[in-house]
Amino acid sequence: MKHITPAAADLYVASARRRWLLGTAAALATAHWAGALAQPVSAAAEEAKAPPLPSLGSVLDVPRLTLLDGSVFDPARTQGQPLLVYWWSSTCPFCALQSPSMDKLWQSQKGRGLQMVALSIDKKPEDAVAYLKKKGYSFPAGWASPEWRKAFPKPKGLPITLLRGRDGKLLLAEKGQMFAEDVEAIAGLI
Known part of the structure; x- marks a missing residue:
């Protein structure tokens, strides 16, 4: 029979305790993440299911929408007029770079x-309202x-810029940041 020293026995007990604690922590973490994965669809999962950009020449029908200032976007009032649709977010760094040009285009072409x-x-x-106010955008x-996007799904990417011509057909469909000169060039399509 092999003799075990008290120091070796203490080392064995400490090692067993560490393995038990690590195993328990792993089991708790697995239970936590399994619950988190069962939550509603994340923004990343929603983006993965987003449709591609609509094709140029396709008809673009935008549903009615109450705007952040309380007025109403009525698509019937846009018939026969060029319509610029711009998807953005206050947390999108590329939108932050493009939005000043979009506001300038709006001011010069309305x-x-x-x-x-x-x-x-x-x-x-409220996040969008605060951002628009802070930046002074007037568009x-x-x-x-999420309910409104079921009727008019956002294409994959951000920012998204769509321009519908006077005939109701899509003239421009861009995904990602447009540079200032690219946004300015939209005026030539109107």
Whole structure:
């Protein structure tokens, strides 16, 4: 029979205790993450299921929407006019770079008949309102709630810029940040 020293026995007990604690921690973590995975679909999962950009020449029908300022975007009022649809978020760094150019385009072209609706995908409409106020943007903006997006799904990517011509057909469909000169060039399509 082998003799075990008291120090070796203490080392064995400490090692067994560490293995038990690590195993218990792993089991608790697994239970926690399994519950987290059972939660509602995340924004990343929703984005993965998003449709591609609509094809140029396709008809673009945007549903009615209450804007963040309380007014209503009525698609019937945009018939026969160019319509710029801009998907954005207050947390999107690329939107932060593109939005000043979008506001400048709106200011310079609304007199030529340009209609616009900027669709915030922020988690809460209050986040979008605060951001617009802080930045001083004047373009018409609404909050694209999850329910509203069922009727008009956001294409994959952000920001998304769509331009519908006077005939109701899509002239421009861009995913990702557009540079200032690219946004300015939209005026030539109106």
